[in-house]
Amino acid sequence: MTQDRAAALAAIAQQVRECKLCRLHEKATNGVPGAGTVDAEYMFIGEGPGFHEDQKGLPFVGRSGDYLESLLKLIDLKRDQVFIANVVKHRPPDNRDPMPDEMLACKPYLDQQVEIINPLVIVTLGRFSMGRYFPNGKITQIHGQPKYDNARAYYPLFHPAAVLRNPGLIKEMEADFKRLPEVLAKVKELRAKGGSPKSDNPNDDPPQPPKQLSLF
Ligand code: URA
Numbered sequence: 001m002t003q004d005r006a007a008a009l010a011a012i013a014q015q016v017r018e019c020k021l022c023r024l025h026e027k028a029t030n031g032v033p034g035a036g037t038v039d040a041e042y043m044f045i046g047e048g049p050g051f052h053e054d055q056k057g058l059p060f061v062g063r064s065g066d067y068l069e070s071l072l073k074l075i076d077l078k079r080d081q082v083f084i085a086n087v088v089k090h091r092p093p094d095n096r097d098p099m100p101d102e103m104l105a106c107k108p109y110l111d112q113q114v115e116i117i118n119p120l121v122i123v124t125l126g127r128f129s130m131g132r133y134f135p136n137g138k139i140t141q142i143h144g145q146p147k148y149d150n151a152r153a154y155y156p157l158f159h160p161a162a163v164l165r166n167p168g169l170i171k172e173m174e175a176d177f178k179r180l181p182e183v184l185a186k187v188k189e190l191r192a193k194g195g196s197p198k199s200d201n202p203n204d205d206p207p208q209p210p211k212q213l214s215l216f
Contacts, residue, residue, distance in 0.1 A: 002038060002039060005038045005116050005117075006038045008112075008116050009038050009113065009116050009117070012033060012109055012112050012113060012116075013033035013034070015109065016031040016032075016033035016089045016109055017030070017031040017033065017057070018031075019031060019089065019090070019106075019109075021105040021106070022090075022101060022102045022105040022106070023102070024088060024089075024090035024091065024092060024093075024098075024102055025090050027091070027093045028049075028054055028090035028091045029054045029055055029057075029091075030054055030055070030056070030057035031057065031089050031090055032049040032053050032054065032057055032058060032059050032086060032089050032090070032091070033057075033085070033089055033109070033113075034059055034083060034084060034085030034086065034089075034113055035058050035059055035079075035083070035084055036079065036080060036081075036082050036083030036084050037080060037081060037082070037083060038083070038116065038117055039117075040081070040082045040083035040117055040119055041082075041119060041120045041121065041184055042077070042082045042083075042119060042120070042121045042122075042123060042180065042184070043082065043083045043084075043085065043113075043114065043117055043119035043121070043122050043123065044060075044068070044082060044083070044084045044085070044123045044125055045085050045086065045087060045110070045122060045123070045124050045125060045129035045132070046059065046060060046064075046084070046085070046086045046087070046125040046126060046129060046159065046160075047086060047087055047088070047097075047098065047125070047126050047128045047129065047159060048086050048087060048088040048089075048090075048091060048092050048098050048128075049086060049088075049089070049090065049091040050062050050064070050091065050095055051091070051095070052065070053065075053091065054090075054091035059084045059085060059086055060079075060084055060160075063161070063164060064159070064160040064161045064164065065160075067160045067163065067164055068084070068125075068160050071160070071173070071174070071177045074174060074177055074178055075177065075178065075180055075181055083113070083117050083119065085110060085113055086110075086129075087103050087106065087110065087128045087129050087132070088102050088103055088106045089106050089109060097128070098128060103128065110132075119152070120152060120153065120184055120187040120188065120191070121146075121152070121153045121154075121155055121180065121183055121184050121187060122152065122153070122154050122155065123155045123156075123157055123180070124154065124155070124156045124157065125157055125158075125159045125160060126139070126157075126158065126159025126161075126162060127139050127159070130142075130156045133147070133154040133156075134147065134154070134156055137156060139156060139158060142156050143156050143157055143158055143172065143176055144156070144157065144172070144175065144176035144179060146183045146186075148186070148187070148190065151187060151190045151191045151194075152187060153183045153184070153186065153187050155176075155180065155183055157173065157176050157177070158172070158173055158176075160173075
């Protein structure tokens with residue numbers, strides 16, 4: 001079945017590369033569908049490709065990517081053991097923020113990737129991916145606080161680029177990152193029991209149920 005899932009993921013990647021659903025493809029060099037293993041326990045979701053990602057068609061391969069890799073190392077992981085994606089899959093010109101209609105156009109791709117990978121922990125990097133799962137969340141208040149729902153954890157983190165710009169955040173980022181294995185263990189326990197605990201963050205709205213997968 002892993003093969004079928006990998007094929008479904010590859011089909012989405014191809015659709016992303018050919019995607020013209022919003023204006024972002026016009027100025028982009030390559031679509032950046034996401035990369036990693038279909039069997040990932042952790043899925044990291046960033047904002048959108050930057051210059052280097054656009055050149056290579058791969059997520060987080062610039063400075064932020066180097067930093068993300070060093071963070072993964074803190075918990076003994078390499079990037080090919082997780083899945084890394086973005087909220088928008090083509091580079092916003094001049095690295096501007098993605099616009100709401102661009103994020104909406106790209107949403108089915110990310111929804112389908114989540115559905116196929118079925119990660120135990122979704123780690124949001126920065127405010128745009130955080131907004132998908134914590135619509136009322138403020139990153140400075142909720143970073144590092146897992147929300148458990150449907151036997152999955154949603155874990156908001158600062159964006160690596162924001163930490164690089166503001167080294168005062170490094171300690172908090174590393175401490176948040178090092179708690180990931182604990183969060184994963186809790187989800188595994190939950191799945192074994194077939195239950196779901198209440199959120200650690202009672203002010204948050206529950207995430208939306210996954211959409212029907214159109215590729216199967
Ligand atoms: N920043 C992101 O949010 N995503 C990338 O892929 C690279 C930098």
